[in-house]
Amino acid sequence: MACLQPEQPESTPDTDPYGDRAHVLAVTDNTSILRSTPAVILCPNCGDIVETYEQGLPRIIPQFDTCCTTCQVELRRWCAVAVDAAYRELVEPPVLTAMTQAYWNEWLWAGITNYKGQPRNDEYTDRLSTKASEFGWGWELTCPLCRRGISQLKQEIRDVRDSLDYHHWSTDPDQGITLCRECHDIIGFDSYDNQVEERAHEWGFRSRNDLQIVRLALREAIATDRPVQLEMAADLVNRYNLIQSPGEVKELLKMVLRDSDLYDRFVDDSLYHGLTTC
Known part of the structure; x- marks a missing residue:
């Protein structure tokens, strides 16, 4: 962190x-x-x-x-x-x-x-x-991905703490993003990191980060009610503190978007959980 x-x-x-x-x-x-x-x-x-x-x-x-x-x-x-x-x-x-x-x-x-x-x-x-x-402000901490505040998360999800969970993109150097537990689990296919890492290699990707970034982009698109586009790469890097450059993220999204079979591997109903736009 x-x-x-x-x-x-x-x-x-x-x-x-x-x-x-x-x-x-x-x-x-x-x-x-x-x-x-x-x-x-x-x-x-x-x-x-x-x-x-x-x-x-x-x-x-x-x-x-x-x-x-x-x-x-x-x-x-x-x-x-x-x-x-x-x-x-x-x-x-x-x-x-x-x-x-x-x-x-x-x-x-x-x-x-x-x-x-x-x-x-x-x-x-x-x-x-x-x-x-x-x-006298009405500010409260929100999850950057689903945009839900802590008070709403407590109403909708059991055992929610007063803060968010830290998701590592890298441990050396330490870099990551804090997300609510539900979003944290969703971008990782609700699996342990080693399981996502294994899936990444089975699918021909470099690491689990690639899979998680694609899932992140898909959920971000749903949360903001817009399609997944290459132009969102820079916003993803900035908002979610990614270790990849916008160019790398753009190439990753381009590869997934042009292969419908590969795209379908990333999509499931959990991407829509907790989002008011769906």
Whole structure:
């Protein structure tokens, strides 16, 4: 799993709606973001300025503990937004809220551990939920694949915890994605990893990851009510923290889509479980 300060995922419209002009503060560490231009730190709820850096952001801000006097909420690196001062009047509080929540989702989905590699997703899920309540937000952790929140999962599935399960794409280096238990099982044919690995070799694939990515793409298409397309490769890599490049995923999907018999091996009724679009 990723460390407490994981490598940041590629920018997406959800996390960076203002491009390079605004980012959640934690994202700016060891980057050139707003280093050479005056910057302000805003509350993601009301949009008020809570801190000003007239010379631009430093290379790293290791500690941030500032209260928004309007919202009466303590802000931290992961719930404050750095904005180019020249664009201060152009940003809107609802967008700041949405980009902060999107960052939280991607942070948790990629998995959070401490420097010893010990999991901290449960701890941070609670921490972010508490902060959301302080802001008056209705945010809760959702499964990135089926899009169901923890509260809905608890109603529909027995023995669901208050967090998601970590699915490894690779153990060295450690990289993966957190999914609800049902989605985790579905993309793996509800089988143990060694069984999926054996199936991959029987079918002529490189590893179990190839099979799981195809299943992931099929379920993603159902969840978003669209067909499986080669153009979704980059989105799959970014959203699900895949170790493959978009080009590799595109070639994998191309091979499966052009062979109807092979395609049929991947499809079963479980792909539709828990999805409201079907």
